[in-house]
Amino acid sequence: MLSRRIIPCLDVRDGKVVKGVRFRDHVVMGEIVDLALRYRDEGADELVFYDIIASPEGRSVDRGWVEKVARVIDIPFCVAGGIRSVDEARAVLHAGADKVSVNSPALERPALIDELAAAFGVQCVVVGIDSLRDADGEWRVRQYTGDPTKTQALPRRTLDWMVEAQQRGAGEIVLNCMGSDGVRQGYDLEQLSMARAICQVPLIASGGAGTPEHFRDAFVQADVDGALAASVFHSGAIAIHELKHYLHGQGVAVRL
């Protein structure tokens, strides 16, 4: 049986790992390679690196650190941040990343998803979606969330975008529930469950992890394939090895 994945997310800004609350006020957490190795040793199943500033600034991800990580890391990792073309994705994949994740650039030009899937296969193509509930109760997509001054609320409904992304060739979807991000009150189970019902490809929960129970609930109640978190791992509030033993005891399939 496929194991559920625990995925530390490392937000990268200017060559360092950073973390903000509700996507704002970033503070430096450490060096990229050091944190990558630490999480590998602790039992992370996969790593995601988001170059959070590349997309709003219209530049591509720096490939130097991608190659450094690829040399030392023996678990899969995904790179996101300002990948706007097949050529930019190829450079990141050739530098050693296993997958690329597209978010804002796919909203700018949805055909990017088709092009990436045709060039590398759907298994390399992750679509990240930043989603926030509007006053009318609908979840809608946000763009350029790495920089609060550039973040835009789009009229596009989150669930519509998820369907379209899969039709175009997304091999995995990361749903960042911005309303719960950074405040450690639990994943947005309501939104994730609705997403799960229309998501045929692997679905990764993001935003809100604070306790081991939150991870269990995301796997058991929302049936997600992976759970992504940042601050609880960076701060040491949750140790990955202990988290996985807890999940195993709760009947969740994990890699120990």
Added chain:
Amino acid sequence: MSVVLVDAGGTNIGSVRYALQRLGVDAALTADAATIRAADKVILPGVGAAGPGMARLRELGLVDVLRSLEQPVLGVCLGMQLLCSHSEEGDTECLGLIPAPVRRFAEGPGLRVPHMGWNRLSVQRPHPLLVGLGDDDQAYFVHSYAVPVDDFTLASTDHAGEFSAIVARGNFHGMQFHPERSAAVGARLLKNFLSL
């Protein structure tokens, strides 16, 4: 020992190369027939689709070269599928070194395709490639097509039914998962291959 990585255009070549470097082996990346024939070990990596993968091998004139190899050969992920007889992906004729079809996972309720993530390896029959592999060991998979279990299956994995995770027939071997991304388990399996 000389190890070559066949440059069939897959994007995971760098990762496989780094994994071998971590084991102390500097593998050359090549599409040159003579270099491949002269190597002690040959690895055929690959991420992508079967059709373009075979087209690239034909373009490079490597189809008969690979078929005639007598040293240990390892196909990884798509590389393993290319060693088989035929793939449903793009209705592609493959190298035919392992007499097996490659079929798409049948999508169904609760069955995610691609099969992406860590899953258990169940040993089907002993082989030097599997030395040190434990009952609970898991490897990292990313694929939408798979090879059914048959006589040449060394280890299988369950994703709504068993499929071949590791295969061997004569000097040709295949791993459906990514040993280069399967932590200590993957390193052990790569080391075993280098020791064949």
